Amino acid sequence: MTTAxxxxxxxxxxxxxxxxxxxxxxxxxxxxxxxKQTYRNRCIIATANGQQALTVPVExxxxxxxxxxxxxxxxxxxxxxxxxxLQSAYSESPFFDYYADDIRPFFEKKYTFxxxxxxxxxxxxCQLIDIHPEVEYSKEYVQEHPNDYRNxxxxxxxxxxxxxxxxxYWQVFSRKHGFQPxxxxxxxxxxxxxxxxxYLNIKPLNN
Numbered sequence: 001m002t003t004a005x006x007x008x009x010x011x012x013x014x015x016x017x018x019x020x021x022x023x024x025x026x027x028x029x030x031x032x033x034x035x036k037q038t039y040r041n042r043c044i045i046a047t048a049n050g051q052q053a054l055t056v057p058v059e060x061x062x063x064x065x066x067x068x069x070x071x072x073x074x075x076x077x078x079x080x081x082x083x084x085x086l087q088s089a090y091s092e093s094p095f096f097d098y099y100a101d102d103i104r105p106f107f108e109k110k111y112t113f114x115x116x117x118x119x120x121x122x123x124x125x126c127q128l129i130d131i132h133p134e135v136e137y138s139k140e141y142v143q144e145h146p147n148d149y150r151n152x153x154x155x156x157x158x159x160x161x162x163x164x165x166x167x168x169y170w171q172v173f174s175r176k177h178g179f180q181p182x183x184x185x186x187x188x189x190x191x192x193x194x195x196x197x198x199y200l201n202i203k204p205l206n207n
Contacts, residue, residue, distance in 0.1 A: 005029060014183065020126065022163065023133075033066060040067060040070075056117075057076065059071045072111055083104065093190040099193075106124075122135070128189060129189065
């Protein structure tokens, strides 16, 4: 049985969801220390002006704060800002209206912990795409792992991943900006709808 080690993500990139499909089991690290500007609490969407990062503000005391203990902040009305950004970016996409009622509640309900928030998002996205991964959360920090993607799937400094290659699909602003790979899973979902599953590069891995 193959297992991938991942970070928790906020509407994670397509590459992250590809791992859910490609491995028999995925282990999500929750005992690592919080770092800024990662997919743990940000996603990247495509807008009329180019890529935009949506970041969930968190409360943390210092750099040793564990991800599992991160609390979501209500700072700057971020829920309203994120939902408005998604409406502006994807209202003209083929499937935004179809999925809006499933996604909107994440910007209406208040969650306490980031990991729990992200997990509910993951479950909903997997249901909408119709994938059924086996996902568990670490009980302690994992020092080493043969399929460690914690730093490979990185918002600022991604590392080479020979098992992932972005396949082009229709995007709202592709005529203006060209195809933008590996955006938030929401970009794929709103643009391709039920066909999203075919764009996750599902294939067996030789591990």
